[in-house]
């Protein structure tokens with residue numbers, strides 16, 4: 378057995394920043410901290426912080442008045458910010474700057490009188506946050522077919538935005554359909570699908586032809602991780618999305634030569650390493666790291682946390 382380790386894989390700059398944010402907040406305030414939704418969509422990361430005493434909530438109402446509330450990497454709507462103010466919460470915003478960029482674009486287009494088509498997955502935390510910026514001016518579509526159901530006239534003033542963690546190929550199919558139906562549609566000059574999503578997908582797409590099985594480390598609710606698994610499936614390779622080594626099954630590897638391993642943007646590298654260790658010990662596997670692109674992106678901690686650090 379030979380393992381092809383896709384690179385880039387695993388933590389992106391937004392996830393690194395959000396996790397560091399929570400770690401620093403624990404250092405400053407102790408672990409009596411609340412986090413709005415999962416800090417990042419990863420079971421092991423959430424379990425680690427829960428073990429330290431952090432409480433994850435789905436509603437601001439669950440947070441005692443006057444407490445500290447950290448917003449996750451996926452961002453929140455203005456409604457949530459307002460509810461936090463009303464409850465007199467001290468908030469720390471760990472929203473990824475690339476998600477904030479999409480919020481800003483939504484606000485700008487809505488102000489300029491555009492109706493916005495947001496391409497994304499219904500119910501995802503990021504989509505809920507973005508739609509909350511201009512609920513009257515945003516419609517969500519997931520598939521090219523849904524474009525045909527949009528109620529807008531052919532000459533409507535419309536713009537499109539995308540969730541940051543979509544499949545590049547699937548988003549293109551929706552965008553093509555939008556452009557065909559609304560040739561005048563506008564969009565931001567730079568893609569909303571983020572660099573980390575694009576790079577992880579490109580790495581898997583490059584290596585999948587050489588692979589017999591694809592293993593993606595990541596949680597089931599991680600959008601970008603699911604997209605990596607789907608690239609494997611689209612290439613008609615068995616592809617599995619797992620949280621960790623405990624989910625690997627030996628029968629996946631019967632008669633297998635090359636195993637492609639990658640990790641979604643919220644999956645810790647330790648989960649990858651444990652899988653490699655297992656396959657080396659169990660199947661005498663060799664491995665190589667295959668880098669298709671270098672990443673040098675870093676996001677600083679949010680201002681409110683930096684000033685608290687300076688005071689402490």
Ligand code: SF4
Pocket residue numbers: 389390391392450473474475476541542571572573574601642
């Ligand atoms: S996947 Fe992209 S948008 Fe999401 S946290 Fe990472 S860098 Fe930010």
